[in-house]
Amino acid sequence: MSKLVIVGTVAFDAIETPFGKTDKILGGAATFIGLAASQFNIDASAISIVGGDFPQDYLDLLAQRNINISGIEIVKEGKTFFWSGRYHNDMNSRDTLATELNVLADFNPVVPTAYRNAEIVMLGNLHPMVQSSVLDQMEVKPKLVILDTMNFWMDTALDDLHNVIKRVDVITINDEEARQLTGEYSLVVAARKIHEMGPKYVVIKKGEHGALLFHHDNVFYAPALPLEEVFDPTGAGDTFAGGFAGYIAQTGDISFENMKKAIIYGSTLASFCVEKFGTERMIDLQHHEIQKRLKQFKTLTQFEIELT
Amino acid sequence: MSKLVIVGTVAFDAIETPFGKTDKILGGAATFIGLAASQFNIDASAISIVGGDFPQDYLDLLAQRNINISGIEIVKEGKTFFWSGRYHNDMNSRDTLATELNVLADFNPVVPTAYRNAEIVMLGNLHPMVQSSVLDQMEVKPKLVILDTMNFWMDTALDDLHNVIKRVDVITINDEEARQLTGEYSLVVAARKIHEMGPKYVVIKKGEHGALLFHHDNVFYAPALPLEEVFDPTGAGDTFAGGFAGYIAQTGDISFENMKKAIIYGSTLASFCVEKFGTERMIDLQHHEIQKRLKQFKTLTQFEIELT
Numbered sequence: 001m002s003k004l005v006i007v008g009t010v011a012f013d014a015i016e017t018p019f020g021k022t023d024k025i026l027g028g029a030a031t032f033i034g035l036a037a038s039q040f041n042i043d044a045s046a047i048s049i050v051g052g053d054f055p056q057d058y059l060d061l062l063a064q065r066n067i068n069i070s071g072i073e074i075v076k077e078g079k080t081f082f083w084s085g086r087y088h089n090d091m092n093s094r095d096t097l098a099t100e101l102n103v104l105a106d107f108n109p110v111v112p113t114a115y116r117n118a119e120i121v122m123l124g125n126l127h128p129m130v131q132s133s134v135l136d137q138m139e140v141k142p143k144l145v146i147l148d149t150m151n152f153w154m155d156t157a158l159d160d161l162h163n164v165i166k167r168v169d170v171i172t173i174n175d176e177e178a179r180q181l182t183g184e185y186s187l188v189v190a191a192r193k194i195h196e197m198g199p200k201y202v203v204i205k206k207g208e209h210g211a212l213l214f215h216h217d218n219v220f221y222a223p224a225l226p227l228e229e230v231f232d233p234t235g236a237g238d239t240f241a242g243g244f245a246g247y248i249a250q251t252g253d254i255s256f257e258n259m260k261k262a263i264i265y266g267s268t269l270a271s272f273c274v275e276k277f278g279t280e281r282m283i284d285l286q287h288h289e290i291q292k293r294l295k296q297f298k299t300l301t302q303f304e305i306e307l308t
Numbered sequence: 309m310s311k312l313v314i315v316g317t318v319a320f321d322a323i324e325t326p327f328g329k330t331d332k333i334l335g336g337a338a339t340f341i342g343l344a345a346s347q348f349n350i351d352a353s354a355i356s357i358v359g360g361d362f363p364q365d366y367l368d369l370l371a372q373r374n375i376n377i378s379g380i381e382i383v384k385e386g387k388t389f390f391w392s393g394r395y396h397n398d399m400n401s402r403d404t405l406a407t408e409l410n411v412l413a414d415f416n417p418v419v420p421t422a423y424r425n426a427e428i429v430m431l432g433n434l435h436p437m438v439q440s441s442v443l444d445q446m447e448v449k450p451k452l453v454i455l456d457t458m459n460f461w462m463d464t465a466l467d468d469l470h471n472v473i474k475r476v477d478v479i480t481i482n483d484e485e486a487r488q489l490t491g492e493y494s495l496v497v498a499a500r501k502i503h504e505m506g507p508k509y510v511v512i513k514k515g516e517h518g519a520l521l522f523h524h525d526n527v528f529y530a531p532a533l534p535l536e537e538v539f540d541p542t543g544a545g546d547t548f549a550g551g552f553a554g555y556i557a558q559t560g561d562i563s564f565e566n567m568k569k570a571i572i573y574g575s576t577l578a579s580f581c582v583e584k585f586g587t588e589r590m591i592d593l594q595h596h597e598i599q600k601r602l603k604q605f606k607t608l609t610q611f612e613i614e615l616t
Contacts (some may be wrong), residue, residue: 034557050398073437089493090493091493116543134440155336185397185398185399186535186536186537186538187534188534188536189536189537192539206517208532209514209517209518210395210529212534218607219534219607219608219610220607220611221518221531221608221609223518223531225530226498226520226527226529227496227498228493228494228497229494230494244574254532255614260611261611261612261613264611264613294613294615297613298613298615299527299528300527300528300529301528301529301570301609301610301611302526302609302610303530303565303569303572304565304569305569305572305602305605305606305611307599307602307603307606
């Protein structure tokens, strides 16, 4: 089985949407990435940090999904990273109500020895120096390194971000962030500029409008499944990245053609994530449901046209 | 050859974009619809009205593209409808600088006798009573009636709009307008509500994010081609509708499967329209260029996935 290293937050989230609100629930980039990746036949390890307040039940839940948690450091006297946000009516924008870094402020990730030869590395959204540190610890050059990031690091740690971007093969980034990173409005031009920063593959996430995969002059466009209701978008981007990384790890195929499929898997898993609060939907998600939705994706996008 | 009736404005536009500005140039919904439809092997007739100030050259240009112009009334002592607008930097929003209805204020469309048995009717964006009047004149029930409209008529003539919507098979409408018409944010729910108003097929245009085709529980999603630059979006929606209607008319096939292809043709033609000011790109557009771009659309969206 291919090894997949995942680094990211494991956190508490408190979420308000037009449909309701939650107390502190399980969240974090590594959690969503891990849950999505656990749908594939791979050996995944999550690298993160939590406080003494983090329930053993949550750790057990990840372990039961065959996510190796030996790289999740527990700081007994510390508190777990906490994020709280409120979504607007359109569900496309949100206000951050609270960000308490807590144990994350001094996070020095340690990749478990057994995973230092992993084929695939998924660097979830975190300080770019933490992401770099994970790459430094790899003893064998990974077949594929995927990086997710966000505008916060462009505002606060741009040089560090450029340093890690240089070292990765695939970047996943949302449309507004791609524009911010490059100063270009056209996503085609933005993707080309990001290519020039290092990544051979650029995935631009457009939320309800789907995702674009760029590789030199090749482009692939995966729509998001049109949904009746988006209940809670939290974690959708991470779930997308986890599905992408998990499928690549399972197949061991890093061709453009296979990345298209990985994007479709990512979009499919993300379409489930938004149906309930937090990780709820991802936890009870069954294989046959995924297969059914993949079929919907095919119907949604495939057409026959005769070219002359 | 199938007959296609097109009703809409034939107009002067003056456009400002971040790339430049134009004096009064050829524009109007029927113009863009007609130029797109003229790429197909059909017998199209444009129903519209212009003033004595409208250059014979422009009428000749349409006639040379095999668009029957006997239904374009010329009011010698009147002035042609004029619209002027300025696009913002994102090219997705614009300010209307001037709207001079002129001869359009008293437009009573007359469908030429030879076209009152047309198989396909494309009601371009105009007052809904004008659109209804065209339907009233059809002597044989058309195989398919397609309607395009905009928020302006929702604000000023909602009852008339509902009356014509009831009578059509396909509606093309943009995402914000679908939300305004139904009061629903989710496009899936909005499309269902529009179905209930009459149209069996609902096409929601999302600009740079592509278009959705809804028919009961079936959904098809066509992306817009990611472009380096959108030079001028004017007429893109009409061009899309014209490509859709033209392809349906040429094939005579109103099945959902064929409508998917019609949507792809519409998107393909619209992707050319935005490359230059006004109608400029549509006028010199060649068959082989369209075929090449259709191929790009296939590459952009098609994937192979094994379902288990």
